[in-house]
Amino acid sequence: MSEFHALVPAAGFGARMGHELPKQYLPLAGKPMIAHALETLCACPDLSTVFVVLAPDDTLFHGYDWSHCGEKLQPLYCGGETRAESVANGLLASELEPDDWVLVHDAARPCLMQAHLSKLIAELRDDAVGGILAVPVADTLKRADAQQRIACTEPREGLWQAQTPQMFRAGLLAQALQQCRNVTDEASAVEALGLSPKLVASESTNFKVTYPQDLLLAELLLQQGK
């Protein structure tokens, strides 16, 4: 029977955060940011393994105590220059069966909840393609001109913001990333094969910590138990 695994790309630096410490190691609600997502994933009974893809020269990860995560947590020091490369390298190193499901989740989305994981897995486990957590766009959308004035208002109907985890069969995802590396998420590579991943409705609390101002919101949510 197919197993479910998580793969967490964590080899980025966080240029938009602008801190000397890589974003995933910034302190957040009493632990490094990366620990929140890893602990949630390791506590999910559906997941057999949680691979974390680190930069080859990462010297920080092994400095923390991960014993509470147990044997599920498997660090792989094979991160690449881009997120897509890190995921592709991690898939290769993980040696998963082609039919196994892999849930790719950003280290920079610390507010992931068990309920999000359960919903994603329940909605996709019998799906032919796979899919992603996402939220419908809630704001009015403006397109800017070169002077940062409004060129037009874009219709938001049918637009969703992509989140993670993004859940695909390991073999399909490896093939997709082999053929298409110039992407910012896994779904884009699968779409390039001509397939249509499913959108599974999530919540805005599962946002990506990108800019310094995102840290306070994440901290508040994590203190509230999300």
Ligand SMILES: Nc1ccn([C@@H]2O[C@H](COP(=O)(O)OP(=O)(O)OP(=O)(O)O)[C@@H](O)[C@H]2O)c(=O)n1
């Ligand atoms: N070469 C890279 C780049 C990014 N990531 C990971 O991809 C996730 C989402 O990316 P993002 O938030 O864009 O992180 P960074 O690339 O670190 O941020 P920035 O774009 O601001 O530099 C993060 O967990 C990040 O560590 C990765 O594994 N390998």
Ligand SMILES: C[C@](O)(CO)[C@H](O)COP(=O)(O)O
């Ligand atoms: C995968 C992702 O988090 C979905 O929203 C996003 O695409 C990552 O993109 P980034 O440009 O690396 O932040």
